[in-house]
Structure formats: C-alpha cells, structure tokens
Amino acid sequence: MRHAPPLPIRVLGALGIVLLYSVLAGCGNTDPIRVGFSGPLEGKYSDLGIHGRYGVQLCVEHINAAGGIGGRQIDLIVRHDGETEADAVAANAELMQENVVAIIGHMTSQQSMAATAALKGTDLPLVSPTTSTHLLSGIRDNFFRVISQSDDWAISLADYAVQQHNVRRVFIVYDTDNRAYTETFSNAYAERFRSHGGEIAATVTIVSSRMAEWDNVLHAIRASGPDSLFMALSARDTASLAQSLYQAGIHLPLYSSPWAYTSDLVSGAGRHIEGLTASISYDPNSQRPEYVRFREQYKQRFGWEPNFAAAYGYEAMQALAAALQKTGGKRQGLMEALTSLGRQNGIISEFEIDPYGDVQRPPLILTIRNGSMTSAQ
Template sequence: MKKIIHCENQLDHWQQGVGRDRNGLFNTPDKRGLEQLYHSTGPFFFGAIRLFLIAMIVLGILWISCDAKRPFRIGFVATISGRVAYLGLAGRDAVQLAVDQCNARGGIHGRRVELIIQDDQQNEDIVVEAVQALIQADVEAVIGPMTSNMAMVITPFLNESRTIAVSPTVSTGRLSGKDDYFLRVNPATDETAIHSAEYQLRSEGVRKFLVIYGKGNRAYSEGWLKIFKKRFVAGGGQITATVAFGKGEHQSFSEIVHAALVNDFDGILIIANAMDCALICHQIRKSDPDTIITLAAWGATERFIELGGRAVEGVTVVQNFNRDSLDPAYQRFRKHYLERFRQEPGFPGVYAYDAAQVVLTALDNRKKGQHLKVSILSIGEFNGLQGKIIFDAYGDVKRSNTFISVVRNQKFVVVE
C-alpha cells in the first residue's frame, strides 16, 4: 500500500514540476538531475543529434534529386511475334518514335521517358504475365494491347492495380461505357460495322453475304459481325452462312474456303487478321476471280496487300483511317516513320502514335498527386494525327470520319 502511495506522490510531483522545475523531475533518490546529465553528456549527446539531423537532410535532398532524375516508365504490350504480329510491330515502332522525339526535346520536366516492351504473343496466359511485369516495374501507363481479346483479359488486372492502359486499336464494344482503367483512341466497332453494312446495301447486286471469321479474337470479330448483321438485315440483306475458323482447329484455308463456297451468296465478308484475310482471298480467287469481297477494319493493313498480291485487288475495307490524309501532323509523322522504319505505318502505327501522345501529354500536364487517368480525362481533348481525339467520361472515343477504301494497284484508295 505504501508503494502505491509513493507512486501517486511521485506522479503528482512530476506534474507540478513540468515546465517549472527541471530538477524536480529527476531529484529522486535513485536518479541524477537533468543539469548533471546535461553537463556530463550534453556536448556529445546534442552534437550527435545535430549530426544525425544534418545527415537526414542531406539524404532527403539526395533522394529528391535522384527521384527527379528517375525516368518516367511507360509500358508497351502487344503481339510482336506470330501471325498477328504486324499490328504490334507497327504499334511498337510508332510508340518508340514518339518516346524518342519526347526525349530529344528534353523529356518531361527534365526527366527522360523509358519504354518497356512486352510481347503478349496473342496468348491469354502470356499477356497476364506481361502486364503484371509492367505493373511490377512501376510504369506510369501501359500502351496497348492491340487486340480486343487481350484487352478483355488484362482489364481486371489493370483495375486491381489502378494502372491505366491506353489502347491504340482495341474496339470491342464489351469494354464500352465502363468506369475502369482501360482507355482507347480507337472507337468501338459500331461505327465501322454500320458504315460497312450501309455501303454494301447501296452497292448493286449485293444482298446476300457469306461470312468467314477468325475465332482467335472473338471479342472483336463476333461483336463486329453482330452489328454488321443487324444493320444489313434491317436494310433488306441476308447473312446466308457463317463460317468460323481457328483456335485449335487444324483445317487448311483451302478446306475452309471450299466448304464455305457451297453456300448461296453475292459477296463474302472476312473478319480476321491481315495474314489470314490474304490467304483466304487467294483461295477464293482460285474458285471465283470475280467474287465481291469486303473486310472488317482489323485485316486492312499494308501486310494484307503485301501477302495478297493480285488476289486482293478490288477488295473493299472500312476504317476510321485515311492513308491519303493531307493533315500536316499526319504527313510529318509519316515522313519520320518512313525515314526510320522504311515502311508505311498504316492504321496501327498512326493509332499507336496517337495513344503515346495522349500518355505523354497527360504526364506533362498532370498536377501533383493526380492519377494519370484523371489527368487524361480532365484534359479530355487531344490533337491526333488525323483530327481530334475526344474522350468521354469512360475513356471511350469517337472519330470524326469513317472511310471506305478499295484495293487498286496494290494500294488502298478511299472511295467514300
């Protein structure tokens, strides 16, 4: 009991002495006074504190300086090997050009931009590994992917990590109108599919279409076909047969086309990558050199013409991209791209450059502590190579024009 009273008295004594009597804090039988402690150890003790504080300040300055010089990291993910590599290769080259031009101008706020490239191989497991590697590398944003199937796979991982992706070419409607971390500079499939259907309805003698499509990018091909069919049938047309190929099947294109041609049709619609479109055209022309053939936007690359040769003459395509555009920004980009890579950028190169400029512009204008997604949507409107890129609240865009082109003398020529 005495011990408890003694503790209470000591506490009362301490409370009375704070701010009034420094020695009162320590003038107990078993402790020395503060003054004695200071005189005996003060010079060393307080000198050490001063040195510690100075060291921490210096380290903080060095850390800030190093962080200010650390490059901005941007990821790029696309298929750069295999059958659909053309999209990814053109996209990669265009993004690299944009990054190099940015660094040549001094970077962003004096910091260089570093591009980290991942190949998704158009494989669902590999694209997850690729995106997770970019997230772990602490990238500011991911540019890509280039196909709709890959975008569907990675979006949940982007949302979980709050890492933004800006895709150059993905157009599936399944990602439209969603408040997520997936943005794109290419419109959803609705515009091109509807325009294509309406163009075919205006064409003489085309009322029944046979459709051949690839299953390797179903999020795109089946969505595009659904919209095309709805508009074409509403206008009085028919889809007489639908033939899907790929994804684990081992049929040759000769077998696929031979089986498809037994159906009744006025024209053939192909929804596939550029290589597959070209090979299918070769097989069709062997049976009927005059068959009307049209493509969805996905296959309409320079690779299609290169592989197709004479078999693709007269084929029509629909895109939001005009190769004959006289826009000065597009002409400058095309000149630099041709000088460096010795080939046309095509729509994947143009859209990838636009996506890179969106990311770089948003980084340059981002407020302190602001997420890059907020920065992009706050700016809202960006200058693209062929007109304005205007984002809605969900990161979806609309392009001002849609074009119909026809292959003539190994070139895409705009006819509408």
C-alpha cells in the first residue's frame, strides 16, 4: 500500500466543520475518542476498503485539525475484515477490545449482515459507508448507513436499459460471495426488467473466491442468446469478464451494479469496458462545492482520485462525529443521536438518517465514456 503524503493545513470550510467541532474549553475528559474502521484492505475487494478507509481518515484529520469533539481528538483504529463473515465478526471483536465508541464499516453487504447479527444486544453502532442491501432496511438495530438501499438503483438501471437502449433479453451473472448484496440487486433488476416485457435469458452465479476462469459463463451466454449482460460483480471481476467477452468475440451492451464502479474497473479492463452503464447515488464529476473541495484535498492527501467508497466513507465519519458531538464523545446514547441528527450537509449531497438507520438519495445513471465515469443523462 502506498504511503500518503502529508495533509495540507486546511479544512472543508463549507461543511461548517469548524463550527461543529470547535473546542469547548473546559476541564473535561481529554482522552482521545476511539473510532474503529473495519473493511477489506487486501484482496479483490480492497479498492472499496482502502478508499473507504482514506475517506474516513481524511474526515478524522479535518475534525482533529479543527479541535476535535469537545476538545478531544479522534483516534482511528483500523482492522482488515477478511474474506469471510467470521473474519468480519473477529475484526469487530478486536475493535471492541480497543474500546471504540463505534465502528465504521463494513464495505460489503455480506460482511455487514454478519456483523450486525453479532452486535445484537450491544450499544455499539455500526455505520456503513457502502452497504446497500435492502435486507437491512427498515429495522431498528445497530446498523446505520449513509448510502441508499440498492433496489432503487436496480430499478432505475433496468428502466434505463429498456427505455433508452431498447434491450429486451438480458443475461444476469452475480457473485455469491457477497450474496446479501448481489442477489437482491440482481433480483430487483430482473423483476423490473420483466415488468417492461423483457426476458431473462439466463441467470448464472459465481463464487469469486474459487473462480479461476470464465469459460462456463461464456458458454452459457452463447447458449442463451441475450441482447445485453447485467453483472453484479466486484470491479476486478467485472473487468476480467469484460476482457474475456472481448477475447471470445462476444459483444453486448454491459450493465453493472455500482459495486464495480471504482478505479480498478477502468484500469483492469481498459477499452473493453467502454460504454458500461450503472446506477448509483454518486457523481464522480459533481460540481457541488463541498465535493469539489473534498476531491481536491483527497487527491493532494493520498495521490488518487476518490471513488464512491471514499466519499461515502467521509460522510459516514461526518455523521458519526455529529452524533458524538451530541453525546459528548460517549458511546451511550450514540445510536439514538445518529437517528436524530436531521439533515446533514454532506459532500455528495444533503442526507438524513431515518429512525431505522437508512437514508434516501436519488439514483444517477453513469456510463464509462473515453475511459472515464460520467453521467449518462
């Protein structure tokens, strides 16, 4: 992992961070407030975990530079959440032993499902930047998020594919290693596609952790005769499949869940991924002033363009810090504080965590054009 350059001495003024986190002079507790981060820092999902971590870290550094929470600095403690559900639970157990007041994570739905179940009966909040499965929607538990639930994106993407591209017969492939996300997204896409009179040519699942090649998937695509391909795969697997399609002489319009929309997608597939379309509540070219400042500071700090995981990571920490301000930096009452924050002025957009820990944001259709992710609308 590359080392990040020093942080420039400036903060996101438009976010009102100075007002929110200004030092409250006094003789209270000055011990650091420990916050955990749990995400995939190695392996094929690391593009989510590393950028998510850096987004959280940048927000922490901004908060600390402005005086912290009531004069207390935030200490970010990071753990790799592995590849299995047991790994995620174990990573969080380590963070709990470090006396964190909350955990920001996880970055995939399968890990968040396992972690939420393990935290039942505790008062430790789990604030996810990128978990979007609807299986965690509308439930009062330890799980909170700053990203919309994924069914809304699947519906808008199916609408766009049928209405704008006139596709009528889709082949669906998804990764069961992240079933809580990929299966629900694929099912929502299929249901909406059928509602427009479309047909599902075939649905094939893969287990990416045991995947060596795409021959079986390519054979199934040829045999079923689709006019489009929908994928709910990681960025690296989406890029790999796109390359294999090209090498096999299979040319179809490509549609994807937003899980794949990271820099690893374009760098891994190059021109073979041109024209791929996805739906997400994130615009990498947004001119919102808060996002423009964040994007520039992120590039200066880490040397990379931020992806959606980085931006949502920043907002997850932003929301958690606002809740900690209400509790005086304590874990007690933190879950109640998160659902009573009201509208937050995020860097992507304004957002509000509802009583069930969910948020709603309008979907946006994105496509890859000339090697860059851009709005298709």
